[in-house]
Amino acid sequence: MKIDVLTLFPEMFSPVTESSILGRAVGKGILDIRLTDIRDFTNDRHNRADDYPFGGGGGMVMMADPIFGALESVEADRKKIVYMSPRGRLLDSDMIKQMSQLDEFVILCGHYEGVDQRVLDYWEIEEVSIGDYVLTGGELPAMVLIDSVARLIPEVLGNENSAMDESIYSGLLEHPQYTKPREYRGMQVPEVLVSGNHKLIDLWKFREALMLTKKRRPDLFDEFVKKCRNLSKDEGKILEEIIKMEL
Template sequence: MKIDVLTLFPEMFRPVMESSMLGRAVAAGILQIKATDIRQFSHDKHNKADDYPFGGGGGMVMMADPVFGAMESVEAENKKVIYMSPRGKILDREKIEELSKIPEMVILCGHYEGVDQRALDHWNAEEISIGDYVLTGGELPAMVLIDSVARMIPGVLGNENSALDESVYSGLLEHPQYTKPREYRGLEIPEVLTSGNHKQIDLWRFKQSLALTKERRPDLLKRYLEQEHAFSKEERRILEEIMKMER
């Protein structure tokens, strides 16, 4: 997958592109991520990329011309264009899976009070939000989108199935995790995890995931229960037990 990021602050993306999972995917040639500085397409002697909005109002708006120039430099007319915006649709599992199948995309990071609407309209940009709050710019949301989409691309994670197995992708929140030592400062791990009985361990994890999801994300649990599942006798017993518990 090739991702072009258009931003006023390309330096923010260097640590992300060179570190951890994304860094390894880039080094392996699975991902290509390039951050382009929008300011270099400004025709102002000071590389100005923003101006006051027509009609008045507070703040500044990114001008169309530098954005157009940046878009043309990455041949955006042949690619999926995304604009990170708090007024966009919330990024969710379905959208992440959809984007993971797109070979090339351009992510526009807004700043100030937004971007001249003509740039968004001309390049048919899809607006995407990561939540109902406002940040200082689109750079952090773009990183969230890139990271979440990259996890769905074959070869990026060590385990091809792990992206869909964990947390909300499986339909339930993830169960508690423990590692060595077995006892730390008087705190011991659940005995079942050292039993070697994998069936009982799986049932314990299932119960913990159900309980956590019921407590913290009842909306997820409701959606999970509306789906068809081939529960074993033991799993159904655990499910009935959890559902009877008071919230």
């Protein structure tokens, strides 16, 4: 997958794209993350890419011309383009799955008070938000988008099944996890997890995931109940029990 990132601060991405799982994926050629500095396309002798907004107001707005130049340089007219913006569609598991199926896409990172609206209109850019809050720029949200999409690309993770098995992608929040030692400061690992009985372990994980989801994300729990299919008899009993529980 090829991802073009258009930004005023390309140096911000190196610690993320060159480290850990993403760094290994880039090194293997699974991911091709290309950073384009929008300032390289400004005609201003001071490399300014922003100006005061028409109509007044605080802050500065990124100008259309440098962004147009950056988009044209990566041939964005042939690709899906997203703009990281707090007013955009909320990034969720469905969007991430859809984007993981693409061969390439472009991320535009805004800064200051945003970008000239004509950029978004002309290029038919989809605005994407990672939450109902405002950050100083689109770079951090872009990193969130890249990381979440990359995890669903085959071979990026060591275990190809692990991305879809965990948390939101299964429809439930993830069950609690434990590792060595079995006892720490008086706290024990649940006995079932060291029993060696894989059926009981799977049922324990299912029960814990159901309880956590019902308690913390009742919206997800209700959706899971509506859509769940092909549960075993034991899983069905557990689900009925959790539905009746007051958490």
